[in-house]
Structures are given as structure tokens and as C-alpha cells.
Amino acid sequence: MSEDIKQAHKDYHVCIIRGEKLKDSECVRLFDDPLYIFDSEPFPTSQVKERPLISFKSDDSMHELVEHWLYHHSDTIKPLKTITVDQIETCKQFMKQGIGMAVLPESVSDSMKSEYANLPLMIGDKPVTRPTWVCYQKGVLDLPQANEFIKLLTSETF
Template sequence: MDYKDWNMLSILYEEKNITKTAEKLFVSQPSLSYRLKNLEEEIGADLIIKTRSGIEFTAEGEYLVDYAREMLKEFMIMKDNINNMEDEIAGTLKIGVSSNFAQYVLPDLLKSFSLKYPKVRFNVTTGWSSIIYNALSKGNIHLGILRTDYPGHKHKVLLNKEPIYIVSQEKLDLKNLPGYKQIQYSTDTSLKTIIQRWWAETYSTPATIEMEVDRLETSKELVKRGLGYTIVPAICLKEEDRLHKETVLDSEDTPITRDTWLMYNADFEHLAIVEKFLEHIQSWGNINH
């Protein structure tokens, strides 16, 4: 077995589908099936069982996937250690980032880091926090920037607590907010839960949902045209938006916030490239953008 086999098994286990795995690996389906068959012959055991919905791994296959993931971690550590044997920091930083943070903050953050360490390359995955945490747990990334806490994860740093705002074209009477037209957007479960919990504690009637869109930025543009209001975290607001905003407060008039966490994989904690990024993001000072 080699790196290609480890990587193939790891991706195949996530996808549970030969075709999708082949697409991710940029190989043909017959080529992937042939490599898998050769691996089964080499190991001397069936690794997968084909089903109507895709594939399932045998007990031997599950064991081999665990082995493959451990070998991928060791391979990543070995590469980074070799890259950093010289004084200059180099190598590839694998980072997963929550979508909103990726859109509004990440470009400037990575630019500032690359100016300090020009030989560092980035492998970036973006998505909802649950997806990023899943990648972090599997060891597919060095660290993740998430918009919710995972209490069971010990290796983490709280980067900031940002307020949540009700934004509209003109000032609204918040006591009568349920009567105004709200524009909802798709977001991860954590933010949705924060907003829903606040609404249930503040109002006895449901919101008047005028529109449901797939992106936060779309909801902002609709608000700018006076078509309703929306509720968003501070990270997405800029001076040039020129929107009226009201801080979302709890029953004790304390701002309700959304946290941003930096979480890292303990296996990679002492890699020079990871240590330098941890130092940089905590001293950068522009997380609130």
C-alpha cells in the first residue's frame, strides 16, 4: 500500500460511491475499480460490498480505512517536518473555514500570513461549521475556523464574539417586528438556532416570512431595496451597506453574540506551520473585520 491507496480508501469511505470517488481522484471509474480489486487481492480479503445505494465496507475494510487514515496523518506530519527543517517556514497549511468567515475575513487573513511566510501554500476547504468539524475530526485538515463551539473538542481558541443585528432600510419598531416582512436565508444550524431561540423568547407570534433565499448576501441586497428586513451576524456588514441596524438583545438587554472558534487537530499541534498560524491569527487583530 502507498499514499494513493490510503487516500483512495479515505475518500471512498466518505463517499460510499465508486463514481463520486473516481471524480474526486480525477481517475476513471474502471481504473478505480481495478486498483481496489488489486488491493483486495494484496490484502487477501474483500473490503467492500456493493449495495443498491452504493457500497458498504466489510469489517476488514473498516479496519483498513482506520489504518489508511493514520498513515495519511503520519505522511502529512512527515512532509511538514521535512519542509520545516530549514529556518524558513514552508509547506502546505490545510485549513477548513466556515462559509461566512471565508467570504468576509479569510482573504485578508491568508494574505497577511503569506506576506510573513511566502513559502507557505494553502489548501482551503469551506462550508458550514458541521462539515468543517467533520473534516477536522477525521484529520483531513490541520485546523478549522468554526462559527459554533464543540464542547468536547479540547484544542481550541475563542477568536471573537460578534453581535447579531436586525437590518433594514429604515428604522423599525421592534415591538411590532412580527408584523414586518422578514427575508430568511440558508445558514448553518448554529446560527439558525440562536435566532429561533431569541425569537421564541421575545415574541409570542411567528415572524412574517416574505422570502426565503439561499445566500445571506442575496437577503442583504433585497433589504437594500426595501423589500423587508433580515437578521445577520456583524461579520457580513460593511459601512457602505448603509443599512439601519438594531442589536439583537436578550431579556436582560445583553447583546446576543455569535462566537468564532479556532480549533486544531492535536496530531498537528506542534508542526511549525500550524504553530505560526495559531500565533498569527491570535495577534492579527482584524477578526471583526
């Protein structure tokens, strides 16, 4: 998980992390991953949706994004309880089985957007996204293999 990598980042030449970037490293933003809330049941337009929310073990920044969005949408979506699972895939499967709603990054939602009810997480007209970063210490660019890897990552469009 990104939090584990962040705590031990000095043990790595290059880190790819999600959420907040490392404060004492060079970091390049690779992409922003929009978040969506999915459910096996439709999202009503005229009443509050009350369902369990399934979340997966993630770093605090992911949970803060979801909590912030839920706060701003408490008039339309109200989780009855939260079920926390260890893996994102378990979270997806629980949602698919009708156990509750799940907030997932677009990058892992595969074809789910066409198969399940979903809403993009928005606050106002701004999408709620989760950034992905490549981070490294300045001296790492002196290592040819690390320098080429970073160049490759930063030249790609994700």
C-alpha cells in the first residue's frame, strides 16, 4: 500500500504512490484517477439512498476523499454502516453481490460503469480524483537505469 511505501521510501530508488506526494522527494504527477460510487441497485433521484458502504483497506487520503464527498452529499446518499475489507477486489465483488455501495477508482472499475449503477464523485462541478505520483531522491537520476525508468514513466500518457 502507498502508506507502507511512503514510510519506507528511503529504502527505494523510485516509488509509485497514490494520494499525497512525498514531501522530501522529487515527485512527478503521473495521472489523476477519478472516483466513482457503484451499486448493484440504482441511485434514486428523488430520495436519499440508504445502503451499506463497502470500503477497502487503503491509505488515509482515500478515506478522507470519500468522507469529504459523503459529507457534501449527505442529502442524497447516507451509508447505513461501513463494511471494510482488505482488498479492492473483495470490495468490488461484495458490491457486485448486492451487499452495498462501493467507491472505486476509475482505473480498477473495468467494464463496471456499463454494468452497474454509478455516479462520478463530484463536489460542485469538480471531479474528486486521486493522484498517482512517481517519487525519487535527486541523486537517483545519476543511476542510468532509474533515470531511464523515470523518463519512461513520465513520457507516457496514462
